[in-house]
Amino acid sequence: MTPVLKRLDGTILDKATVATFINEFGGQALLPGNAGYDSARRLWNASVDKYPGLIVRCLSAPDVVHAVKVARANNLLVAIKSGGHNVAGRALCDDGIVIDLSRMNRVSVDPVSRTVSVQAGALLGDVDRETHLHGLAVPAGVMSKTGIAGLTLGGGVGWLVRKYGLTCDNLLACEVVTADGKIVATDAVTNPDLFWGLRGGGGNFGIATSFHFQAHPVSSVLGGIIVYPRDHAATVFRFYRDFMGTAPEELTAYAGLISTPDGKPAVAMMACYCGNPEEGERVIKPLRTIAPPLFEAIQVMPFPVMQKLADESNPDHIHNYWRSTFVQELNDEAIDLIIEYGDKAESPLSHVLIQIFNGAVRKIADADTAFAHRGAGFNIGIETKWIDPAKSAKHIDWTRAFSDALKPFSSHTCLVNFLGDEGADTVRAAFGSNYERLVELKTKYDPTNFFSLNQNVKPRRSPKDEK
Numbered sequence: 001m002t003p004v005l006k007r008l009d010g011t012i013l014d015k016a017t018v019a020t021f022i023n024e025f026g027g028q029a030l031l032p033g034n035a036g037y038d039s040a041r042r043l044w045n046a047s048v049d050k051y052p053g054l055i056v057r058c059l060s061a062p063d064v065v066h067a068v069k070v071a072r073a074n075n076l077l078v079a080i081k082s083g084g085h086n087v088a089g090r091a092l093c094d095d096g097i098v099i100d101l102s103r104m105n106r107v108s109v110d111p112v113s114r115t116v117s118v119q120a121g122a123l124l125g126d127v128d129r130e131t132h133l134h135g136l137a138v139p140a141g142v143m144s145k146t147g148i149a150g151l152t153l154g155g156g157v158g159w160l161v162r163k164y165g166l167t168c169d170n171l172l173a174c175e176v177v178t179a180d181g182k183i184v185a186t187d188a189v190t191n192p193d194l195f196w197g198l199r200g201g202g203g204n205f206g207i208a209t210s211f212h213f214q215a216h217p218v219s220s221v222l223g224g225i226i227v228y229p230r231d232h233a234a235t236v237f238r239f240y241r242d243f244m245g246t247a248p249e250e251l252t253a254y255a256g257l258i259s260t261p262d263g264k265p266a267v268a269m270m271a272c273y274c275g276n277p278e279e280g281e282r283v284i285k286p287l288r289t290i291a292p293p294l295f296e297a298i299q300v301m302p303f304p305v306m307q308k309l310a311d312e313s314n315p316d317h318i319h320n321y322w323r324s325t326f327v328q329e330l331n332d333e334a335i336d337l338i339i340e341y342g343d344k345a346e347s348p349l350s351h352v353l354i355q356i357f358n359g360a361v362r363k364i365a366d367a368d369t370a371f372a373h374r375g376a377g378f379n380i381g382i383e384t385k386w387i388d389p390a391k392s393a394k395h396i397d398w399t400r401a402f403s404d405a406l407k408p409f410s411s412h413t414c415l416v417n418f419l420g421d422e423g424a425d426t427v428r429a430a431f432g433s434n435y436e437r438l439v440e441l442k443t444k445y446d447p448t449n450f451f452s453l454n455q456n457v458k459p460r461r462s463p464k465d466e467k
Contacts, residue, residue, distance in 0.1 A: 003032045005053025006095040007075040018054065021070045027103070028057040040100065041092060044145070045320040047392065048089025052079070055098040061175060061183050061209045067099045068207065069181040072450060079453045080207055082120050083147015087322045088420040090203075090453045099207065101149070109134050109215070115172065116213045120149040128304040137218035137303050139164040142254075144308045145316070149208055154417035154455070155200045155371040157379075159272035159306055160218065162252045162359030168199035168371055169364060170214045176206035179450040183209075197441045200371030201431070202416055203454040204438065205445045222280035223272040223306040224298035230265035232291035233257060233339045234332075237354065239290045240269065241330045241378075249359040250275035251283055257339070258313070259348035266294060272306050314385075318349065321384045321396050323403040324418030326376035326411040330354070334409040338380065341402040345384070347395055353381035371416075372432035379415055380406060419455045427455055 005013040022029040030037045031054060040055045053076075058064050071078045077096030084091040084102070092098060104119040107126050111134040118127055118138075125144030131137050139160035141151050148167075156167020164170065173187035174195065184206070186195040197205050228236055240255040247253070253271040260266050269287055273280030277300050284298060327334055342352045357376050366372045384399045386392070413429040414422075428435050435457070442449075443459040 003051035003053055003095055005076065005097065008077055009075065013053070013074055013076070017074065021066075025056060025063065025066060027059040027063045030055040030057070041098070042317070043084045043089055043091060044316045045087055045089055046317050046389070047319045047321065048092060050089065050092040050094045052093055052098045053095045055100055057100045057103050059103055061177060064099060064101070064177045064207055064209055065181050065183060067097065068177055068179070071097050071099075072179070072181065077453070078450065080203055080451070082149035083123055083145070083151075085146050086150055087320050087418070093453055101207075101209065104209065107131075109136065111136065114215045114217070116215050118148055118211045118213065120147075120207075120209050120211070122148050124148060124151070124307060125304070128307050131215055132219065132302060132304050135217060135219040136215035138167070138213045138215050139170050140167045142307070143310050143314055144304070145311055145314075148211065150203070151417065152211060153198060153200070153202050153208060155415065156417075157355060157415070159221070159223070159252050159303075160216070160274055161361055162247075162249045163274055164216050165360040165364065166200075166371060167213075168369055169360070170216075171199055171211060172214055173212040174198050174208050175210040176208050178206040179446040179448065187212075193441060194445060196368075197370050197438060197445075199369035200416065201434075201438050201441070201457070204442050204451060204457045206451065218274050218303050220277070220300050221272050221274050221303050221306050222277045222284065222298065222300050223270075223309070224296075224301070225268055225270045225309065226287055226296045226298065227258070227260065227266050227268045227294045228291040229294060230257070230267055230343070233267040233342070234335055236267045236269065236290050237330070237335045237338070238332065239286075240354065240356075241335075243286065244356045245358070248275070248283055250280070252359075253287075255354045257342035257345075257352040259350075260294065263348040265343065265348075270309070271298065274303075313349075313351070315349075319386050319389060319392060319395070321392075321399050322418050322420055323382040323399050323422075324414035325380050325403060325406050326357075326373060326378065326413050326415075327380060327406070327409045328377040328411050330378045331409070334406070337405055337409070341398075341405060344398060344402075346391075346398065347384065347386040349385035349387070350395070351381075351383040351385070353379070353383060355379040355381065366433055370431065370434050370438060372434040373411075373413060373415075376411055376413065381415070381418060416455050424456075424458075427457070430455065431457065
């Protein structure tokens with residue numbers, strides 16, 4: 001069955017209206033059957049397979065305004081695609097309209113003020129390429145293929161987080177297209193309530209079309225990975241917990257359960273030291289003595305190279321299903337459970353990630369931005385990946401069972417950017433103590449829940465909820 005553009009009431013939008021919109025649209029419009037449609041609807045996560053009625057590739061903020069106004073006037077379901085790396089596939093929808101920002105990817109650096117202007121379709125690799133030319137970096141993510149927009153709006157945890165904070169902590173200003181089709185500027189002075197919500201509140205309040213970031217003097221880092229045999233996992237995790245509690249803020253490190261390229265279960269530490277490399281060698285030295293390593297690859301490298309180290313282990317177009325939970329204390333019992341379930345993973349592509357939340361992240365109060373979990377302790381990320389779609393149920397069941405087993409240790413909340421299909425209660429918990437304030441903000445800027453395909457905070461008295 002060929003997908004068509006449908007209104008939310010199920011009626012099909014007439015061809016004349018669609019044709020008029022396409023003729024007036026400044027970017028590229030793709031209907032089912034057009035050349036490029038199938039590639040445009042293909043996402044990084046192969047588990048997401050949706051057929052929009054129309055995909056519009058915008059070239060400017062006015063293009064976005066045009067698409068929003070037409071979608072609103074015709075009661076269309078709207079998905080927003082920037083990098084398209086949200087694991088739940090919210091960048092697509094069936095039978096609605098996808099507003100695709102991927103061609104809006106310009107990056108401009110001001111080396112004097114150390115600030116960076118970034119369009120919403122840019123990937124981290126785009127940002128790194130331009131900032132590195134000036135010896136600068138924006139704290140953002142751990143993979144070059146990630147989109148800057150979704151990462152920022154959900155918080156943004158990366159290799160510079162303990163020194164320079166979350167990505168959203170380095171956001172200085174933003175341009176947003178609101179649900180009523182207006183272009184709104186926002187920063188700490190102009191529309192400060194909206195600026196607060198954009199820093200960790202997800203895509204609930206509009207379509208962010210550009211960002212203005214503070215950058216920092218980071219050019220080369222001491223970084224890489226050390227891999228140990230899986231039977232040393234408990235020792236490695238306990239060392240990580242204790243060591244990172246007092247490590248200098250220049251060091252960001254994550255621990256995890258992985259498999260080697262030949263499929264052998266292992267445990268690993270990935271580290272990035274953004275200060276003086278000689279001092280970094282002294283700081284990192286204990287990591288080399290935790291257990292006999294299978295291999296080690298830690299060296300001085302340009303920061304953009306560090307940002308690409310995890311790309312290979314996160315290939316495009318395979319199946320993904322993730323869960324996340326915060327644990328306030330990573331005690332020995334929790335560590336043993338993580339290893340027990342990690343050892344049951346049937347896909348060598350799957351990872352279990354442990355991330356500590358301390359350093360610069362904790363220097364901002366929970367209420368100062370929409371990101372509410374600065375003192376949450378440790379994030380446990382279950383990143384399940386596999387190739388054969390026939391085995392999807394098995395891998396998903398393992399992920400859910402693992403997540404359920406962690407509940408006795410959990411703070412009953414998770415990272416916004418890990419949210420998948422968990423439901424409204426989990427979304428509410430992910431926004432924590434800031435949830436009610438986000439509801440008020442949503443009610444002000446999007447009272448009809450026009451932007452609903454996100455980590456959705458519903459407005460009060462939403463007409464969509466009453467249907």
